[in-house]
Amino acid sequence: DVKxxxxxxxxxxxxGEKVFLECVQxxxxxxxxxxRQDPGLGLRLxxxxxxxxxxxxxxxxxxxxxxxxxxxxxxxxxxxxSTNQTSMYLCAATGQLIYEQYFGPGTRLTVT
Amino acid sequence: KQEVTQIPxxxxxxxxxxxxxxxxxxxxxxxxxxxxxxxxxxxxxxLLLIQSSQREQTSGRLNAxxxxxxxxxxxxxxxxxxxxxxxxxxxxxxxxxxAGNKLTFGGGTRVLVKP
Numbered sequence: 001d002v003k004x005x006x007x008x009x010x011x012x013x014x015x016g017e018k019v020f021l022e023c024v025q026x027x028x029x030x031x032x033x034x035x036r037q038d039p040g041l042g043l044r045l046x047x048x049x050x051x052x053x054x055x056x057x058x059x060x061x062x063x064x065x066x067x068x069x070x071x072x073x074x075x076x077x078x079x080x081x082s083t084n085q086t087s088m089y090l091c092a093a094t095g096q097l098i099y100e101q102y103f104g105p106g107t108r109l110t111v112t
Numbered sequence: 113k114q115e116v117t118q119i120p121x122x123x124x125x126x127x128x129x130x131x132x133x134x135x136x137x138x139x140x141x142x143x144x145x146x147x148x149x150x151x152x153x154x155x156x157x158x159l160l161l162i163q164s165s166q167r168e169q170t171s172g173r174l175n176a177x178x179x180x181x182x183x184x185x186x187x188x189x190x191x192x193x194x195x196x197x198x199x200x201x202x203x204x205x206x207x208x209x210x211a212g213n214k215l216t217f218g219g220g221t222r223v224l225v226k227p
Binding site for chain 1: 143144146156157158161203218
């Protein structure tokens with residue numbers, strides 16, 4: 001089974017802090033994704049990457065950036081955290097052939 | 113723009129009853145459809161993936177069907193158990209591979225199986 005891990009399950013940060021969320025996959029998967037999940041709004045795609053150093057904006061990229069220096073690692077960066085970025089953040093990876101998406105356990109971020 | 117809808121938003125059944133979960137999508141040009149399970153505060157677990165050329169997929173007590181022409185998929189869970197209580201989400205992947213295999217998610221159906 002594909003394993004996708006995220007660096008923290010719970011995180012509390014202050015407004016204005018720079019926040020890094022890390023995601024690592026243990027298979028040789030090309031595509032990686034960052035979503036956020038909010039009650040009533042469902043899952044929304046923030047950014048995705050289909051190769052090392054490649055990235056594309058999703059539906060809600062404002063206030064976020066990403067980094068993919070190695071194939072197995074995809075980082076989400078909140079340059080200056082704000083309270084409206086309090087959310088559950090989910091990372092996913094998918095292969096090139098069947099494109100089944102595998103998700104990490106999620107990071108619950110609270111910005112105070 | 114693809115839209116995915118899951119109705120009802122919540123469902124409660126007694127243990128042993130079969131579960132039927134519905135998913136509809138507006139654009140039939142999909143590459144695949146995936147069903148997920150999510151427990152409270154956790155990530156998503158992939159249950160079944162149906163490719164656009166397939167009509168159904170089965171895994172244990174789970175069976176998912178796909179009717180692309182009508183824009184519908186149904187997830188059946190036979191002989192439900194309290195451990196099946198969770199939120200079930202469906203997601204479709206668009207037909208353009210260059211779009212990075214993005215998924216469009218439905219809002220989910222929250223299921224409670226009562227002992």
